[in-house]
Amino acid sequence: MEEELKVLGAWASPYSVRVQIALDLKGINYTLYEQDLINKSQLLLQSNPVHKKIPALIHNGKAISESLIILQYIDETWPAVPLLPKHPYERAVALFWAAFTDDKFSLSFRDICRTQGEKQEKCIKETVANMLVLEEALKGRPFFGGESVGYVDIVLGCRAVWIQVCEEIGGVKLIDPHNTPFLYAWVQRFRNLDCVKKWLPDFDKLLSYAYMVRNYFLQQ
């Protein structure tokens, strides 16, 4: 059967990037449609009427949204190069850490970039502490997935350039060889993968974008 796979995404969004990385890692063909997030397309609104957000995956006309759910769908539909472990407990551990990174970093990264003073300080402090938690969770393995890249690697790793942007705007190191040596080595290793190099945004481009958004919010 003729497979039709579309991804509605946005270059700066880690949620979109993680879907693109996962598909490329598994060698799955798809067409990427870059979305205008201000003037949302009919296709996007139809594909995700509840949240009206990217990313959305459209597979043979059926739309799936929420990036973590999309990743699990991809893993179940194309099982080669598995993202999640088979064993129930190990699978639960992966689901836990992925949810942890999104829970802890979605808002705090956003706020490091959009705020200043005390509010920004608080976000930075929490983020530094949470990076230490992840450092311990990695346990010196090459990847969170073990010997090869997996679910948690993709869910956290898609934020790699945003981490650098937060470091620049916040004037702080979030991942460094001294305090988080395992994470530091891990992020270099992750960024070296072809499927990752292809989709992580360019630092200068992302930093410009982040400053534009920052200036907008600081003026509010």
Added chain:
Amino acid sequence: MASEEQVKLLLIRSSPFAMSCALALNHKGVKFEVVEEKFPNKSELLLKANPVYKQVPVLLHNGSSISQSLVIVEYIQEAWPDPSLLPQSPYERALARFWADYINNKFIETGLKLMKKFGEEHETARKDIVQQFVTLEKGMIGEGPFFMGGRMSLVDVALVPLVPWMASFETLGELKFPDAEQCGRMHRWLAAMRENSNVIASVPDSDWLLSYTIKLRGYISEHFPGGV
């Protein structure tokens, strides 16, 4: 699975997330021990089992600990596959996960705000909870009575707290959810859930929950005027 299973669920009775985990276990016919935490004191067992969040519920299974309710429910689904709480096809599974996620992150969170917040945040929660109830009505699939159709799934497990919470929402939120004429599927869902023996075994009594929440709300308004 092994015949000597040790399954414990650490919880507090009022926790909506604990209700979901209990229902998943009961649906699967898993025998488990309930360990009730005496908040605000957190037991050694809890701190050891969930060092990252230090929250209930936590599932302990033969020495392994799992936390975060949707992670727990997915674990229960994998560890005891029958009867299944997930549909067969990847697409329907994604749909079920989507709604479970919506319920957990939006609906239940709004419910908690309705119970624990005051002033503007409470007002916003009052409006949001009704809108979300309608969104759920529209999201329901097929004839029901369960969310995805004829069989209970992850979505019903996530939404089960609404069953004992309905009275608390309407009383403390001073609101009325749309009736059976406007939201027929939701009301059929509630009726089916209320008479389901696994649901009954997994949730506290509605009246108990209302008086507990009234007391909690009184305590919060006294000590934390904006809410918690």
